[in-house]
Amino acid sequence: MSRVCKMSKNVREVFRLDELKDDIRRNMVALLGNDPRSKRKFSYYNALAYSVRERLVDLWMRTQSDYYDSMAKRVYYLSMEFLPGRFLMNYLTNMGIVDECREIVAELGFSLEELEEEEWDAGLGNGGLGRLASCYLDSMVSQNIPGYGYGILYDYGIFYQSIVNGNQEERCDNWRRHGCPWEITRLDTLYEVKFYGRSETYYDSDGNVRFRWVDTENVMAMPCDILIPGYGCSHVSNMRLWTAQSSREFNLSDFNRGDYIGAMHGKVMSENITKVLYPNDQFLQGMELRLKQQYFLVSATFQDILRRYLKQHTSLAALPEAVAVQLNDTHPAIAIPELMRLLMDVYGMGWDVAWDICTRTFAYTNHTVLPEALETWPVDLLGRLLPRHMQIIYEINRRFLEGVAATFPGDTERLSRMSVIQEEGGQRVRMANLAIVGSHTVNGVAALHSNILQTGLFRDFHEYYPRKIRNVTNGVTPRRWLMQCNPALSRLITQSIGPEWCCNLEKLRELVPLAEDSAFRDAWARAKLENKRLLSRYVLRKVQMGINPNTLFDMQFKRMHEYKRQLLNVMHVISLFNRIKDNPSADITPRTVLFGGKAAPGYYQAKLIIRLINEVARVVNADADVAGRLRVAFLPNYCISQAEKVVPAADLSEQISTAGMEASGTGNMKFALNGALTIGTLDGANVEIMEEVGAENIFIFGLKAHEVAEKRRSGYNPREFYENDAELRRVMDMIGSGFFSPDERGLFSPVYDSLMHHGDYYMLMADYRPYMEAQAAVDALYLDQDQWVRKSILNAANMGKFSSDRSVMEYARGIWHVEPLGK
Ligand code: GPU
Structure with a gap:
């Protein structure tokens, strides 16, 4: 049993709540340089946030050393988007200290709700795909599955929408303008990410032909961690978000030539990589900068994965036993040729060994069948930005099509449909085909959708790899999406059936008989009405309309x-x-x-x-x-x-x-x-x-x-x-x-x-x-109303299946082959 699991016993002691008020005042002075007598809500929000965060860092370190000591297999969830929203109440909810905190904050002269409203959303995603990633991180860590989110720290998240004369207007979302207390910036960790250049052949000492990627333009990736507390603080994990920094040597050489502005231009351009989230949902725009972002995420992440792995292993041969990588749609699918490149060009493996490791490491989730969302990149663009990857993709495709041709002799139409390279209308790389070929498992996100993948969009692949395409129905975390957002209903549910539902959502079924209890129905209706009143006030504030x-x-x-x-x-x-x-x-x-x-x-x-x-x-x-x-x-x-x-x-x-x-x-x-x-x-x-x-x-x-x-x-x-x-x-x-x-x-x-x-x-x-x-x-x-409320109760009561805890356990057991730690 891990040390961390025992921590949730006495929250007051574990989280030193008796010292919290003093810590908030101390952080007002020491970190924020503010007078604690000031009544600025924003300062108090920040001081509270730092005081909460510092209580988790210790748990986070223990969690990480638990993972290390047990040599547990790690899950890496690679996503171009995360949509965590606000952190404060989520930290407090998962730590189980909302009520205690409310009291302490009241003693300082604030309501917890008003401090909560001071936080800007972390809008590092467009919609469902990014939010799903955040729900999965919550469920992974809450169930002791050693996992990390890897993504990009965009300076500008999804735009701020306002409505002017009935029209949408976009304003940039400078969400970190006043700092973000949740970020832990790792100034001392930097990885180099390469772009452009060319692939060069050479002979190694045994006389074998090898490849290296040379004459590149380099950018540095710096990680920024945001802690993800598990519910009940079983464990604390993190998402690691990368930010682009200009590389030092490319500055220096220009400085030496005396070209100050030229050097600064290069610096600014390279740091642009993580400037802004592309605001298209399910629509491929095909911009070079977007492909750069994708490779930037993948390259930095794999350097980090291999560094962590090689601390405990001497050979990369066992990588798939220690690492599972989940690709959140095809956005990070360039990871497949990247791992091939690392294994062959950097670690000296041959193709077959490298390919076997690769395909046992990756799994890919598809989130759409809309044709305009399916990623294809022009071969000339991809080949210019990532010449060595383009070479590897061609070779993956050549070997793959050889296999298909052997199974379906003479079926050239099938070959052209399944090819990773689309030929018509100028050559393009089909990222979904690449992701299917390079992964051991592909999943859709609901039963109907997975079925459509098998019989429609990916039909040829389903015929060729009959067990590869499967279903894992999505879910949402009951912590944020019931416990935290709906205190009135949560209280009623807990009073009626106890508190276990938030870690075992199937427990909600115990509400079914209560649908026949008129006193319970009244209480249910009152909770809904209370929430409708709160929303009405919000609507009045936001759009000056009474509802x-x-x-x-x-x-x-x-x-x-x-x-x-x-x-x-x-x-x-x-x-x-x-x-x-x-x-x-x-x-x-x-x-x-x-x-x-x-x-x-x-x-x-x-x-x-x-x-x-x-x-x-x-x-x-x-x-x-x-x-x-x-x-x-x-x-x-x-x-x-x-x-x-x-x-x-x-x-x-x-x-x-x-x-x-x-x-x-x-x-x-x-x-x-x-x-x-x-x-x-x-x-x-x-x-x-x-x-x-x-x-x-x-x-x-x-x-x-x-x-x-x-x-x-x-x-x-x-x-x-x-x-x-x-x-x-x-x-x-x-x-x-x-x-x-x-x-x-x-x-x-x-x-x-x-x-x-x-x-x-x-x-x-x-x-x-x-x-x-x-x-x-x-x-x-x-x-x-009687019937309506009855059905409302039955809806909530039967939603157990849609907990992201269930989804994550399906991935863990069926795809990642990891077990919860300490069980
Ligand atoms: N989805 Br692809 C997005 O939000 N953005 C995308 O770029 C793509 C898919 C959504 C699906 O539309 C939605 O049906 C699904 O529930 C969600 O991903 C999570 O799987």
């Missing part, structure tokens, strides 16, 4: 994407508006429809839909007939800390993507876990949510994935729905004719045209009527 907590809170919060179909939701809102206008005295269920989400800055259609939401909101909210029955708002700058306010307050969760397009979704899990009912298509993890909560407790509608595929094949005609449905026709005509944009009648024509004239690729017209019917069922059920 009524007694109305149905209908929420769609996620990145703006055509396939996620925020537009379908808007079409429902417009239809409700029309029904009220036609019959102002009609008895309808009062609703508040809330939206949030960022659009990629270059995604025209997604930005236009934001504008449409805001213009519809303007019309609806100003209408006297509608008052009290329908309100619409778009909350700017959706981010993790906003999600923590939104999710607990939802009655209805909108998960309405075109079936077959959302790989999994994780917002769907967060909302249902917090007692929202889902209206959704049979897409991604919605399918499994329905299986868990029961078809009678969820509003499923619309085309199924195979029907979407069939319709695309047989010819889909959106106009047919327009012609046969008067209510739909009216909605479309209002959008197209400028009803919501009287000063600019043609403003929304592109929205109208995409559905009516450009094929309605995401099939909103086909799903409109079924969606309207499902929404009518929602309205009816909401009027019966």
Whole structure:
């Protein structure tokens, strides 16, 4: 049993809480140079943060030496994105000292909540993919699985979104402007990362042909660690984020030539690598700087992995027994030729031995089937930036295709589909093919998605490697996504079934019988109402709009994407508006429809839909007939800390993507876990949510994935729905004719045209009527609060499967082959 495990016994003693207040005051002076008599919230937040962090450093060091002593196999989770949000409350929650801390902070004259609000989100990701990585780190360390996150410390995270005259405007997110107390910068550790140059052959002393990468331009990578505390402080791990520093020698040579500005230019250019996160979600832009970022992450990380490994091993032959590397999508897939290069060119191995090590080390997770998101890099770009890697990729492909050709003789079409090199339209490297060939396991992120990989996108690979492509359904951490974000509900659950649920989410099933207990239902409804009140106050503060907590809170919060179909939701809102206008005295269920989400800055259609939401909101909210029955708002700058306010307050969760397009979704899990009912298509993890909560407790509608595929094949005609449905026709005509944009009648024509004239690729017209019917069922059920609350309880109670603890254990046992330490 590890030393660390015993630490959680007496938190007061372990975390020296009696000294915390003094430490906060000391840090105010010593670290921040502030007068402790000052009442600046920001200073106190920082002083508290440092005081909390220093209590974990010791545990972190013990954890690391536990890993070292036991020679445990380590998991490296490589991701271009992490989306941790704020750290303070997560540290306190996982340390189990929220209440104690609240008291201490009160003695200093603050509320914990106001200090919490001083922290900027760490927005080092776009959306679900980055947040999943952060949930997995929480679950790994909480379950004693020795793992690390490796990523990039962007100076500028995902942009700050504001809404000006209904339009999205982007401002840069200078999140570390005032420092970040959670970072531990390792100034003394620097790795060199090479770019450009050329691959050179030479003969080694045995007369063998070898390769080396020469005439490179070098940049230094410096690590910055952020601690990740496990729940109950079982262990403390870290994510290691790299920042680019100019290399010293390239400066010096220029200085010696007297070219000061030239030297500075080079310095600035090289440090640009980690300047900014690319804000595209599921869209490849193909910029050289992005490929540089990817290789920068991979090169620095592998130097670190091998350094740590070689401290305890003399030969690299056993690497796959000591190291598992998970590639979070193809973004870090250049790691495969990089490890080959290191093993062959630096450590002198032959191809076959190196390839065997490589393919036993890597596993790859696919997160999308959208064609515009699949990474391909032009051969000339990749070959110029990473010439030796390009050579290795060609050789991987040559050997791979040899194998395929032997299995499927004469099937040249199959060869060209499976090739790592795409030939048509100029040679490009298909990163997904490279990742599949170089990994022992490939997984999709929900059952339906993995199935689509096996039978659709990666069908040829599934035929060739029948056991390689598998499923691990996503999950979310119950610590942040219930315990921390929803204290009212957490308290009620713990009072009713005890505290174990937060480490064993299946325990929530014990709530099932309580759905029949009217006192419990009342308490459940009160918790929801309290959260809705809190959110109403937030909405008033943010967008100066009053919303009524007694109305149905209908929420769609996620990145703006055509396939996620925020537009379908808007079409429902417009239809409700029309029904009220036609019959102002009609008895309808009062609703508040809330939206949030960022659009990629270059995604025209997604930005236009934001504008449409805001213009519809303007019309609806100003209408006297509608008052009290329908309100619409778009909350700017959706981010993790906003999600923590939104999710607990939802009655209805909108998960309405075109079936077959959302790989999994994780917002769907967060909302249902917090007692929202889902209206959704049979897409991604919605399918499994329905299986868990029961078809009678969820509003499923619309085309199924195979029907979407069939319709695309047989010819889909959106106009047919327009012609046969008067209510739909009216909605479309209002959008197209400028009803919501009287000063600019043609403003929304592109929205109208995409559905009516450009094929309605995401099939909103086909799903409109079924969606309207499902929404009518929602309205009816909401009027019966007793039934609604019962179903709300049953939703939360049946979400056990969607804990990221379960997902991580599936990876650990089935893919990484690691066991929790100390068990
Ligand atoms: N996802 Br690829 C992203 O958030 N960004 C990406 O670049 C890619 C995928 C999402 C999927 O859209 C979502 O369905 C999934 O739940 C999430 O990754 C985590 O797997």
